[in-house]
Amino acid sequence: MANREAGEAPVFQVRIASTGEALEVPRHKSILHVLVENGYRVPSSCSDGRCGTCKVRYLSGEPDHRDSVLEPEERSQFLTVCVSRAKSEELVLDLPAPGAAIGPRDPFALDRPIAVVDAEICVACLNCVRACTFHAARIDPDLTGVGGIQGAAAIDMDECTGCGLCAAACPTGAIAMTKFTDGEVASQVDGLLTPSHSSTPHIIAFACPNALPAVRAYPGGERPSACDLEIVDMPCTGRVDNLHIMRAFEDGADGVVVAGCEPGCCLFNAGNTNAEKRVRWIRAWLDEVGLGSGRACMVHVPQDGADQFANAADAFAEEVRALGSSPLRAGGARSAATGSPAEARPVERG
Ligand code: SF4
Ligand code: SF4
Secondary structure, eight states: OOBOOTTSOOBEEEEETTTOOEEEEOTTSOHHHHHHHTTOOOOOSSSSSSSOTTEEEEEESOEEOOOSSOOTTGGGTEEETTTOEESSSEEEEOOOOTTOOSSSSOGGGSSSOOEEEOGGGOOOOOHHHHHOTTSOEEEEEEEEOGGGOEEEEEEOTTTOOOOOHHHHHOSSSOEEESSSOHHHHHHHHHHHOOOOOOSSOEEEEEEOTTTHHHHHTOSOTTOOOSSEEEEEEOSOGGGOOHHHHHHHHHTTOSEEEEEEEOTTOOTTSSHHHHHHHHHHHHHHHHHHTTSOGGGEEEEEEOTTOHHHHHHHHHHHHHHHHHHOSOGGGGSOOTTSOOOOOTTOOOSOOO
């Protein structure tokens, strides 16, 4: 048995089959943390065992599975290294050496963002194919999807711009981005919101690079600020996932504004129009869960549109103020807002 003192997580070691290196996993660190610290590249996203992105094959040892995503039959071969630990003193992991390419070309080695598909949770729904305006996503009939179905999505790395529209459109979480990961966006959101009882509306703005200067300039000049506006940088509003917005509300935001460029100006063609549809869906969801649809809006910001954004933000802040502080704002309410319209994707996805 792994070394355990009363009430504490056990210390154990992981051995990497390709290098023979043995790494101790201390009580206060995850296996993922230790692997990344030592140069091993493991894709990850939610960091709490919900998405399965960090699934790694083990060759020997007994894992202590703590995720909520792996099927029983998968657990005999894989573990999620973000949360799972070991019951045995050692786990042997099937990972390539640090710096080695994962597959023929390593998307994580690129210095630009790119979409990566986990075929094993792809249902071949075609959403990503429809969302991608660069024709970088397709269904590869030679891949095996969820439950052994024939065909799964594949991304052409040379055509992919990293806009993230496909990831936001994927209903199963099968698409991860190598930069602006869901985990990174969630960390940005979490870092902005702390429980507060101030009467000033606390508003999170998801802003694309085109809109960012105007959003950063808020309120501008001598103008008083109508809200506490915190900014989450996004590569495109099309990358803003329903789950990112829900995260902001679950963390206690009084309102969320998605700030993108004007229709026809999106660098990725359809990011802002996709985002607008998503905000409409979120407004319906907000009504459904009793928070009020007025807590979310989309603002299209023209070039040099600091004044236009400030006017829109002030008007939105007034609408949010009229709804009062979010009932989730007192803290510790994450996961309370789990109601969803009929066509909704599941909320619990990393
Ligand atoms: S990230 Fe953008 S360009 Fe790349 S596959 Fe997805 S939608 Fe297409
Ligand atoms: S949207 Fe997701 S589940 Fe659907 S085909 Fe693309 S990767 Fe697969």
